[in-house]
Amino acid sequence: MLRRRPLRWLSVALWSVTVTALAQTPMLHEYIEPNPAEDVAFSATTQDGAMPAALDTPSGVVPAPESTGRKPKGEHAYGGNATPDSIDASFRVDRDTTRPDSVAYDEPFTPAVAPFKRLYAYDSVDESFELTVFDKSLSKLEIGGKPGPADDQFYADLFVDVAPGMPVRIPSVAPGSRALVARTDPEVPFTLERDRADNWFMVGDARRRVRLIMQLAAPRAAFGTELADATWGELLQKLPPLPPAVRGAALDIAREIGVSQRQSPRQVTAALVGYFRSFGPSEATPKATRGAQLYVELSLSRKGVCRHRAYAFMVTALGLGIPTRMVRNEAHAWVEVYDGVRFHRIDLGGAAGRMELDPRAADHLYRPPPDSFTWPDGSESGQGMLSETLEGGPPSGAAPAGSASASSAPGAAASAAPPPSPSASAGADPAPLSAAGDDRPHATVQLKLQQGSSVRGGVVHLKGSVEAGGEPCLFSRVDVSLRDSAGAETWLGAFPTDESGALEGRVTVPFDIDVGDYQVIARTPGTGRCGSSP
Numbered sequence: 001m002l003r004r005r006p007l008r009w010l011s012v013a014l015w016s017v018t019v020t021a022l023a024q025t026p027m028l029h030e031y032i033e034p035n036p037a038e039d040v041a042f043s044a045t046t047q048d049g050a051m052p053a054a055l056d057t058p059s060g061v062v063p064a065p066e067s068t069g070r071k072p073k074g075e076h077a078y079g080g081n082a083t084p085d086s087i088d089a090s091f092r093v094d095r096d097t098t099r100p101d102s103v104a105y106d107e108p109f110t111p112a113v114a115p116f117k118r119l120y121a122y123d124s125v126d127e128s129f130e131l132t133v134f135d136k137s138l139s140k141l142e143i144g145g146k147p148g149p150a151d152d153q154f155y156a157d158l159f160v161d162v163a164p165g166m167p168v169r170i171p172s173v174a175p176g177s178r179a180l181v182a183r184t185d186p187e188v189p190f191t192l193e194r195d196r197a198d199n200w201f202m203v204g205d206a207r208r209r210v211r212l213i214m215q216l217a218a219p220r221a222a223f224g225t226e227l228a229d230a231t232w233g234e235l236l237q238k239l240p241p242l243p244p245a246v247r248g249a250a251l252d253i254a255r256e257i258g259v260s261q262r263q264s265p266r267q268v269t270a271a272l273v274g275y276f277r278s279f280g281p282s283e284a285t286p287k288a289t290r291g292a293q294l295y296v297e298l299s300l301s302r303k304g305v306c307r308h309r310a311y312a313f314m315v316t317a318l319g320l321g322i323p324t325r326m327v328r329n330e331a332h333a334w335v336e337v338y339d340g341v342r343f344h345r346i347d348l349g350g351a352a353g354r355m356e357l358d359p360r361a362a363d364h365l366y367r368p369p370p371d372s373f374t375w376p377d378g379s380e381s382g383q384g385m386l387s388e389t390l391e392g393g394p395p396s397g398a399a400p401a402g403s404a405s406a407s408s409a410p411g412a413a414a415s416a417a418p419p420p421s422p423s424a425s426a427g428a429d430p431a432p433l434s435a436a437g438d439d440r441p442h443a444t445v446q447l448k449l450q451q452g453s454s455v456r457g458g459v460v461h462l463k464g465s466v467e468a469g470g471e472p473c474l475f476s477r478v479d480v481s482l483r484d485s486a487g488a489e490t491w492l493g494a495f496p497t498d499e500s501g502a503l504e505g506r507v508t509v510p511f512d513i514d515v516g517d518y519q520v521i522a523r524t525p526g527t528g529r530c531g532s533s534p
Helices: 036-041 233-238 244-257 265-276 291-301 306-320 359-363 382-392
Strands: 054-057 060-063 102-104 120-122 151-162 168-170 178-185 190-194 200-204 208-219 324-328 333-338 343-346 354-356 423-426 443-449 459-468 477-483 489-496 502-508 519-523
Touching (some): 036 060, 054 151, 178 190, 200 208, 244 265, 244 306, 291 306, 459 477
Parallel strands (some): 102 354
Antiparallel strands (some): 054 060, 151 208, 168 200, 333 343, 443 459, 459 502, 477 489
């Protein structure tokens, strides 16, 4: 017997959506929510059979990326301006040692490894004290194989702007990681390649934007764990040559710290980690401008945030004979140290206050091995930045009614007809300031719909803008959710503003949402100039 489901209006505070079309149509198929645990139990695969439909990891069961419904427009893409100078990238340390309040971050992996996505890795120092890759030649990264018993697994889902014959830098999840499966949408010929510092690149045969989906495996020990007790001789195979001036300056700093090759590499590494984790941000600009003088001043004054710590650690460690990489992305920097077996990720702290992070990343967070080194007070770890982001930012799912971070336009439920102009403002008067000690003006979010009705599972297009104190909020994140009468929220999506503070995107009305009256909640956590929406 066919069942009919009469649907009422789905009304919202900032815009009104009419749930129509299904009201007089027989229900032929019932939507069933995917169950990743069942997918693991039955060894289910994705629709194309390319990879498992879900992975059972130490961080929990994680589902494979959805094969449809996600489009490149409005999404972060790697290549072009996102990752310039792909092969020849180098790093020159700067003199800004202040701690940023907020940084942007794109998370392509599940479970999420934020903020430790590997995007740029350097393994050598040139005569001008810039970090480089010693051997930039690329070798093909073979795709295939199975995960080992000591591996952790991940999915990757990202957009890449490929160009014919040009290596485009893409993120990797950890040193020594492997691609078990890799495919594109649309399907195009491509190869994956890597350099000596384990930077990953994608090479296509046409100029276009593609979605790259991968199943990855990485040794769990690479994410932390205690270093092997290697001899100095066992490290030589991974040690690049250093200019004499660099080695001399590094050994001078090593003597000031109190380390030398009279100790074991593991003992020296532990001492260096403790020293460089004790750095702190500073408003005082270093007097030195570049080269050896700036390296020495940063090292002895213990000034700097994550990139300064990682830079100075790497120069010092290489001078002592320990193969070390500095790794960075748009939000954080850290080091990888070789122990004769593999490179291990070591965070030295100095992270920003919080990240602009897609709330969906919080659904599946990677749980790394315990840190084998101690943390001095106030070290500002990358994990701490993630915790501050998740605890202090807008929630990714349900939130209690009346949350201090919530903002919505007041109003009653909409009538049976869509409003003539479905637009409104999320946020209060921009005149009030943020929390005590924060002089950033509150942000105001403006949203406007391109249509006034939809069905469950339908797409709603929206445009908007964010401003604070009469000025646009550039490159800020706007989270959109539905709030029911009980105060529970259903997250719909996150949208970035552009260089003019404008945003454009689309949301899908959930299939399983109850019929009723809803408010649309639009929030922004703010930027360095703009405060959060009240």
